[in-house]
Amino acid sequence: MTDLTARMRAVRERVVSAATDAGRDPREVRILVAVKTQPTEEILAALDAGATVLGHNRVDELAGSGPALSAPDVLGHEMHLIGHLQSNKINAALPWTTCVQSIESTRRARKIDEAVGRRLDAGEGIGPRRQPRPLDVMIQVNTSREPTKHGVDPESAVDLAAYVGERPHLRLTGLMTIGANSPDAGLVRASYTELAELRERIGQEVGGLGALELSMGMSGDIEPAVAAGATIVRVGTAVFGPRPAPARPDPHE
Numbered sequence: 001m002t003d004l005t006a007r008m009r010a011v012r013e014r015v016v017s018a019a020t021d022a023g024r025d026p027r028e029v030r031i032l033v034a035v036k037t038q039p040t041e042e043i044l045a046a047l048d049a050g051a052t053v054l055g056h057n058r059v060d061e062l063a064g065s066g067p068a069l070s071a072p073d074v075l076g077h078e079m080h081l082i083g084h085l086q087s088n089k090i091n092a093a094l095p096w097t098t099c100v101q102s103i104e105s106t107r108r109a110r111k112i113d114e115a116v117g118r119r120l121d122a123g124e125g126i127g128p129r130r131q132p133r134p135l136d137v138m139i140q141v142n143t144s145r146e147p148t149k150h151g152v153d154p155e156s157a158v159d160l161a162a163y164v165g166e167r168p169h170l171r172l173t174g175l176m177t178i179g180a181n182s183p184d185a186g187l188v189r190a191s192y193t194e195l196a197e198l199r200e201r202i203g204q205e206v207g208g209l210g211a212l213e214l215s216m217g218m219s220g221d222i223e224p225a226v227a228a229g230a231t232i233v234r235v236g237t238a239v240f241g242p243r244p245a246p247a248r249p250d251p252h253e
């Protein structure tokens with residue numbers, strides 16, 4: 001067994017025991033492997049080790065690894081964008097992802113919707129298989145209210161969900177948050193409980209949406225996220241080990 005396989009297995013075991021402790025079915029929780037800064041060989045190794053959902057943070061890395069990851073002999077997987085999507089990068093992202101988890105404003109949602117519409121009109125489709133379908137999107141909510149974090153304020157999330165729900169080329173599939181970056185376990189839990197409560201409110205106040213996912217929890221806090229209802233946890237360092245420090249600070253993380 002490779003190190004990567006052992007670490008993937010350990011992450012799965014954490015999810016299973018957290019779900020079991022919370023009285024949930026562990027099969028309700030998928031593991032998204034966060035691959036930022038990993039070389040393509042390492043991402044391919046994660047697929048061999050059983051990863052089925054991957055997430056890139058940066059559009060340049062997403063597009064850079066896209067051709068290798070969509071080669072015919074590569075194991076099937078979903079690729080999500082979990083980092084900030086700037087307007088001028090939308091067109092570069094759409095050929096390589098079928099789910100953008102970081103929708104945080106009506107303005108950006110409209111631009112993405114229009115860009116998907118243009119691709120579909122041109123017969124280009126989205127994602128590595130160039131499918132003629134709407135783009136899955138999640139609303140990123142700033143549950144920790146840390147000013148440096150991306151995401152819509154919790155107070156505006158219901159309105160944004162209603163707006164996204166009406167875009168013809170977007171399909172709202174869930175809510176995403178980055179938990180409070182705090183040693184205070186109560187604060188971290190509060191982020192995740194708040195996202196779960198927002199899903200309830202959106203379900204009640206916005207019609208026509210299917211069941212929404214909750215994308216929350218990272219290597220350090222899988223357990224409270226699963227306890228609060230996560231259906232996707234996003235895990236990087238617990239799978240790959242610590243990331244090398246970036247050469248310069250990255251304003252988009």
Ligand SMILES: *Cc1c(COP(=O)(O)O)cnc(C)c1O
Pocket residue numbers: 034036057082083178218219220234235236237238253
């Ligand atoms: C990097 C990243 C993760 C994974 O973080 P780890 O602490 O390495 O598990 C999850 N979500 C987002 C948005 C990330 O950028």
